[in-house]
Amino acid sequence: MVLELKRARPVWQIMFSTHHTDVGLMYLIFSILAMFIGGAMAIALRVELFAPGAQLIQDSMSYNRLFTAHGTTMIFLFLLPSAAAVGNYLVPIMVRYKDMAYPKLNAIAFWMIPPAAVLVWLGMADFGWYANPPYSVISSPAPAAEMWIFGLKVLGVSSILGSINFVVTILKCKHPDLSLGKVPLLAWSFLSSSIIVLAAMPTFAAALLMLLTDRLGTTGFFNPAMGGDPIAYQHLFWFTFHPEVYVLVIPAIGMMYEIIPRFSRRPIFSQGSGVAAFVILSLVAFASWAHHMYATGMTFTEKTVFMIGTLAAVPASAMHVFNFLATMWNGRIKFATPMMWAVGGIALFFAAGAGGVVNSAMPLDFITHDSYWVVGHFHLFVFGTIAFGTIGFFYYIFPYVTGRMYNEKWGVVHFILAFVGACITFFTQHILGLFGMPRRIYDYPEIDSWVSMNALISVGAMIILVGMCIFLVNLIYSAAKGKPANLHDPFGLGGKYYYPYEQRNPHH
């Protein structure tokens, strides 16, 4: 327990600590804060899009800055740090070691994030989180663009440092009696995602530097007049960021592997299958990047290659879904809040994947590219799968972090609102995209179908908002005043299903 509010520790003690539970706590608090900030931006966008014409936001530049900040915040400041939070907290426990391999580096990796966030939030660049040139080079205003570039540089370094720590901890610091195959699947998920980061992130670091020097005018990597090619950036960007989306989803699946067997009171159907699926997914993640670029004028052969690469990742994801369903089969399932989130997450994971398979079919990209179908699709992944798995896991570790139980009833209400809201919002966005509405637009013409669907989507977003407000209140109130939890069996599962969570924090 690191955040017992009734027996508070000095804040400076946590902030200067290098112990993995404290660093994990700091990542946790930061990521939850960023989730609410990114969520507020999303609500602002949806209020604006509720009807044609200007509602909340009076000019398109502010809107453009908001959607860029929303995407950047959610991916880099919420999802990646929340995975790091869970990993920091649990990986040493899972491999039966006393801390991460490099505790000081761990703390440094965390502390790089707040300054980077400040750069991004104060700059408010407007080019979308892809930062595609030539727009980001010749047309996007300074200093916002440079602040975003520097902020992301720092975040990339932080990611790499964190990944090094995970890989070394899991491979080199695990207990001698623990074979790699028997390491829990959540730890495997961190191993896979960290290796992907190490292989993929440097490419984006190069792309960022090239963007910067292009903006300064010293180079013309992406400037056709100087012999460059704007599409080259997209290859570099997507070579990193397609694998990166797997970096986002793999830990969330790992978190579901923690929750689902425990709450079903059965072991995972097949540990080996889970390991194999993670390894295959990590490799195949690198084979599909240019499916984001089908509309750039690629040749038929190139598009075919990437379509095959995209489809090749589906069996591995399907193996995880099978594993989850087979684990629940013949179980005696307690549907406490974490389990609801995990199971809801599996359902939306499948829906997201199905939509993705449709996208990967080359001719269908002509219907869906850069439309709200894509927005709906990826939100089903980042919200429906990753955020669901993550939030469920936050509820799960809440008693371990705070020593108290959250309010179960409000947790269930939060889940229902989030699930219903997600279905309304993101499934409708798929249909809106089929009707042709582009993404990243501040306003839209008065086409009847677009107007009614946008209104419905905004209502769905409000439903999610209500759920999230309940979550915030639950978190804060329960941390301070919740019932003390039974740390041997907080969820009343009636067995010794848990890790020995009494990790010795040196400050306790």
Added chain:
Amino acid sequence: MSKIFHLSIIIATLCIIPTISLVFAAETTGEYLDRKAEIWNLFFRMMTVAFVVGGVIAGTMVWQVWRFRESNPKAKPTPYEEKGEL
């Protein structure tokens, strides 16, 4: 028997009929390929596959969640509960 019948109807609709129409269609009216029709046709076929598979998976999950919930009168302890650990 009826499963085989249903399966063959689905295979016919999704594979055989479009293939035959593609091979044998003499595009008389309009002379040129109707891009819009071809692409949306593919889309609806993909949607059929997606919804059939989705129905199976979602149906399985809903049934499972209902049958194996701990409050089900038919629920019995798992073998792992006696051992007390997984």
Added chain:
Amino acid sequence: MAHSNWAEWIYVAVVIALLVYVGAEAWNIENLIEHVPEDAEVIKVTAQQWFWSFEHEDGTKEVGELHLKKDHAYKFEIESKDVNHNFNIHEYVVLLDAVPGQINTVWFSPNEAGEFDIQCREYCGLIHYNMRATLIVEDT
């Protein structure tokens, strides 16, 4: 881990079969629609912040509007003068990026007369949301 996994192997085989089907169909249709007819009339499409301009084979220029004839084949040669844009006639499923420094081509044949929206489908800045034009297909 001592239990039999045959169900999972069958499941994976079914998934792979479905994906092969998806891939093969997609390949088929893409092949079909990429075959440009020889008599397609070339229309040069120029994208720039934040409007569309067109030039017909005979030199006629149009800005913000494009007049085409029903049941004729047209090949768009799409280019951009500044940043990335994307030429999209959603009703005819025509969609392709306009990238400075290269010319992208796509062909189609409008089979219905009427007015259709042309919109930009790649974020290009301030007025991206309103970078629209009208396609007018006339009966021959």
